[in-house]
Amino acid sequence: MASVDVVIPNYNYGRYLEACVNSVLSQDMAEIRVLIVDNASTDNSVDVARRLAASDSRVKLLLRPENLGPHASFNAGIDWARADYFLLLFADDFLVPGALRRATAVMERDCGIAFCYGRDVAIRGDVPIPEIEPQPADPPLRLMTGRAFIERFCRLGVFQIPGPSIVVRTSVQKRAGHYRTALPHSDDYELWLRLALYGTVAELDCVQAGIRSHDANRSTELWAHQTLHIRHTADAAESFFYHEGRWLDGAETLRRRARRGIAERAYWSAVSHALRGNGEAWKLLMLAFRMAPATAVLPPLGYLLHRADTLPRMRSLLSRIQR
Structure with a gap:
């Protein structure tokens, strides 16, 4: 056993x-x-x-x-x-x-x-x-x-x-x-x-x-402030690829891809916050532009295709806006 x-x-x-x-x-x-x-x-x-x-x-x-x-x-x-x-x-x-x-x-x-x-x-x-x-x-x-x-x-x-x-x-x-x-x-x-x-x-x-x-959760503040959570996620990726992850084949390509993925997440989080009238949207957008300047020119539509929860989240957001 x-x-x-x-x-x-x-x-x-x-x-x-x-x-x-x-x-x-x-x-x-x-x-x-x-x-x-x-x-x-x-x-x-x-x-x-x-x-x-x-x-x-x-x-x-x-x-x-x-x-x-x-x-x-x-x-x-x-x-x-x-x-x-x-x-x-x-x-x-x-x-x-x-x-x-x-x-x-x-x-x-x-x-x-x-x-x-x-x-x-x-x-x-x-x-x-x-x-x-x-x-x-x-x-x-x-x-x-x-x-x-x-x-x-x-x-x-x-x-x-x-x-x-x-x-x-x-x-x-x-x-x-x-x-x-x-x-x-x-x-x-x-x-x-x-x-x-x-x-x-x-x-x-x-x-x-x-x-x-509940209000005393270790992560409650982070999830309530998406900009902080996304910045800490970027820190985790950088730490991994600086230490053990540096030995992976194509590690630098993966590190850059992680930075772009985190930026694209920040971009769409900014859109979601803006639709709800949340003032943090601008901070998230600026974070996305700093991490991946291309997002300031071309919306990262491909990111949405990779997330299995895209459609449910969009339905929930639209329903909330309608209410």
């Missing part, structure tokens, strides 16, 4: 922590360990964590006396992991029943898969975890070479991946190494690119995890 180590970083998410941990412990896997890394929370997180550890020996604790920041928690988890597979799950998110078995079964059949992910369900605020429709035990999947995965990012300038669903082969995670502290908001993007250097990527056509959005 495959084994899985799940690291749950936490800071002041005591109100979500128990539900998150229980979503892991209730998975139909024989060998699971959970490490809760608490970053000196000031709410009831430590009490909740201690109670969970006392009631289940699979739960381990790393309770920091001072807040060392999220990177220290992520990287301590990577050092701690020793199971076959590894998952980083934020304390405000959760796993869907059967998620770990589905992911590990796919990876057990193909040892060339570096990591696996699926779709997510979104919930807002402090609502309880909803009933999730049962997912297929053996869902359809799409396999991509690591290079194809990297090229897709370069083309789109974004990852459309729910982070809490990413199950990584631990040996690959150890080789890829730690999250880079120089990237405070796009560290995950950069690490996913590095992981793809070590094998195939599997995309499951099923719901694997839940993502909770």
Whole structure:
């Protein structure tokens, strides 16, 4: 039986922590360990964590006396992991029943898969975890070479991946190494690119995890301010191609393509914001022009053809404008 180590970083998410941990412990896997890394929370997180550890020996604790920041928690988890597979799950998110078995079964059949992910369900605020429709035990999947995965990012300038669903082969995670502290908001993007250097990527056509959005999310401010998010994405790409990605065949061409893809994403984000009357549209447009001056002359229509969500997003935007 495959084994899985799940690291749950936490800071002041005591109100979500128990539900998150229980979503892991209730998975139909024989060998699971959970490490809760608490970053000196000031709410009831430590009490909740201690109670969970006392009631289940699979739960381990790393309770920091001072807040060392999220990177220290992520990287301590990577050092701690020793199971076959590894998952980083934020304390405000959760796993869907059967998620770990589905992911590990796919990876057990193909040892060339570096990591696996699926779709997510979104919930807002402090609502309880909803009933999730049962997912297929053996869902359809799409396999991509690591290079194809990297090229897709370069083309789109974004990852459309729910982070809490990413199950990584631990040996690959150890080789890829730690999250880079120089990237405070796009560290995950950069690490996913590095992981793809070590094998195939599997995309499951099923719901694997839940993502909770609320005002205290680490990424809430970034998603609310697209210019910042896109700039941090550009930082992740530059970091990757400056370090491990520089050894890829055609690395400089890929780096330039990533810069253009990020610029084209900024361009269309500017259009979307302008249609909604959002003042950030001008900043996004200027960012696009700086990164790819050609967008000031010719709209990057080809970008829209590469995004699977173009039509749904356009319908949603038009409906919002009509209302």
